[in-house]
Amino acid sequence: MSKFSDYLEYLINRNGEPISTLARGAHVERTSIHKAMTGERILSYKSAQKLVEYLRLSPHETEIFFEYMNMSLQGETVFETRKQIVRLLKTLAEQPPFIEPEKRLDFPRLEAFPALKNQQLYSGKFAVRSMIRQAVDQELGADKPETLTNIPADNGFFLQYIYTIFQQYNTRLQVTHIMPYPSDREHGAPAGIEILADVLSLSLSAGTQYSSWFYYEGARDITTPFPYYLLTSSCLLCIERDYETVMCVTHSEILQYYRTFFSRTLEQCRPLIRFQKTPFEILEAYSAGTSENSYYTFMPQPCLGRFYTPSLIARRLRKELPFYQELVEKSIQRFSVLHEIREHYYTFFTKKGISAFMENGIFCDIPRQLVSPCTMEERKTLLKQLRDDIADDRIMGRLVNDQLFVLPSNLSFCISEHRRLDIFTLQENDASENFYNIHIDESLIGSAFLDFILYLPKSEYLLSKDETLEALDSLLSADSAVSHS
Template sequence: MTKFSEEIKSLIDESGETIQSLAKIGNLDRTTLQRIKSGERLPTKEFFGKLCVALRLSSAEKEILLELYEIEKWGAQCVDNRKKIIALIETITELTEQGIQFSKEMSKNETPHSDNNDAVTHTIITNEAAVLRTICNAIDRELFTNDHPHLQMFIRGEKEPVYNHIFQRMIGNKKHLVLEDVIHLPKASEGSTTAHYLTTLKSVISISVLKNVAYQSNYLYYSESGELEHSALFPYYILTSDRTLTLSSDFKRLIVYDNPDIHELYGDDFSSLLETTDSFIIESRNLYEIFGLDQVRVPKQFMNALPAIGVYFTKELIESKANKQLPHYEFLLEAIISTYAQYQKDKSAITTYFSLDYLRGFVFGQCIFFPPDMCHPFTREEGLMFLEKTRDDLVNGVITAYAMSDKLKANYGFFEILQTDDAIRLVLHYDDAEEVIFKAIELKEKSIIELFDDFFKYLPKSDYVLSQAETITQLNDMIEAVKFTQQT
């Protein structure tokens, strides 16, 4: 028996019901229920829901059973990867929406870790746990003893504990950190290794949102052989203001140097890496750069505050809404028109996941995504037109769109995720004091794209979205509400 069927058997036994009585209570097929209990088959989503009702499960019990069900159906690694993407989305919302509610101050007289390497020219560490502990000690030493801490790192992308340590130290901290890194990503990876990249991505984005961290992040893909050309034994390193930590590829050996000449040598190498690698996180108010308008790439999957209303934008409408005072207005306008024209051509190939709350706000004249200095609000009449066209195309099967449910704790007005054939592009746009911050992260690693592709394909089968029928009903209700307000 599987863990899922064992849990089903346990719940049925605890309920005091027989297969026959439970089938009658839930209007379930008795033979199917018996086979599910014995582990011979899995229930359908509808059968699973009815069974949970018949067993009178609490929300917590249902979530536990649902996870076992999904693990049995898709595999533990697949379920774990999806949970990591959900955690990434919810973390972005938490950090951009709520801000940091506390502060802490690092003192030169108090450190959380002991550091016994102060007077040592170099120290060799040969244990993986000790390597991580030494890295954390070095980071803490930099943060605690320097008025202007500065870290430079070239490490593998799956080493999330290092980034999480920096995030935990800096969240709510009064000190300001300058952080520069080059994240080394593989061209191909699989299984748990790829899952680590998702966790690292969450920590990296979290760090980038902190106001007290000036963060420049670049990336470098592995060579075809998976090796680095300039150093085979200790290819990775971390630089503090005065120390050099060199790391082996397997992260099990580390050498700490307290030598200015070595520090300068690695500093020069890091500068060269920055010059020859591309930005991993881009922060700019240049929308052309943020949205990657240098080439038209139609998304296959699109998680956004709004459904794919861009497919209904005309050239005249775009011209009337874009602020003509924007830098490079003509250049930007041409790129937007070309992009939306391609969206219109390929709209049947795009699946969008959107927020009903933001769509409602958009229809009633709120600025979504862009502040008023970039884009003029749409009128209620224009909003109604978008609603009706979206509804009609959805009913007729011309487009595919799902409204997100409340299960996913996300603020869709602060981010969007686009999946194309060759990239995942995550765009953040959130308020910071009196301006909107725009950031873009693009991932081209094939296995990570496949994880997001799996996540998006899973959404319509999950409780995170409404069905298309429910989505259409919500759009109809919204259309009626808009028409009613026009009459009053």
């Protein structure tokens, strides 16, 4: 029995009518209801909608009904993983924008900060959090502030506090973080995506000053009371598994021992996130994320790269750049690959994103300092090519249903069939220099995102092909009307 079967049985019992009467009243086959209750078959969406109306379910009950139904259709783990990705995207969309370092506050000086006492025990969650905060704050005043830790990402407080530091203050703090990552291929994906959400939020604030590494979690060590630690230049915090007790150590030889141990451990771990920052590295990351005959992406704008001609690239890249010619050659090489893709070219985008492109002509998949805006004629040509390729099913292009699905305005997601994920930061304005690629090469994450993007066209999160074409036609006709006037 599934959650959907149990919930359907509860609703039918609450209704009080025999199933035969319910079936006649709702115009749904009695055998379909019986088999749905026993888990032998899933109801069609049309039949489910009829039952919802006949049983007079409240909006909350209707939401639960269809959530459990989708869970049965997709499988509980797959369903929860997809929901976690939707939540992750919503979290990133709501995250405050990156604050340039010169606009951040200076961290207040802490001359009167109380000294941390050697081998002192502190108990209680609030005391543990206070000690973590005290150790980090004290380290911010060091000449070369650095924090090394193996606190799990699901601890919550540590990552949130470090995130606050980087959002608010101008600091040179370097954080290196080793964390356990779920190894269960069958059930570990939802927990892995939840970890990624926290790590990404911090990475987008701290950039390369936050370095995340992982190892696959095996059997839990129950032989030591302090399996986690946080190490700074002046102290070591040894933390209990349930975060109820912390021991502070300041002895220099012990601190050095832990630094050496941390370095050796790091060699056995894999980076969860890698950064590429130069235009050439970003182009290389784009290319590596594209297979011979497949490309999957979602971002505010549609990916128009398959329509960039060599002459358009040469015109739009700024000629005053010292590396102009090399950048033209690399860009032509990159976008020619997209032009050759014939089967699996997926691009999902927002109405706001495509409307912005038609208004300002600025590409969002190339750093703004490197390109000049497209002319209106170039914009219309690119949009018309996109429209025609969608209409002829040469590409899978769809608008996002922004009532149900939120995409971050400053990020582009590119998923490879080889199960690697690249997230490109999109500049919010011409003054911003915050552009780089975040590369994630972990199979559970890559598989989850590939499954998600292949699932999207069958989901309620995207508008239909006809609705997408209608929106594109409306933009094209509006621009034509403006041009003729």
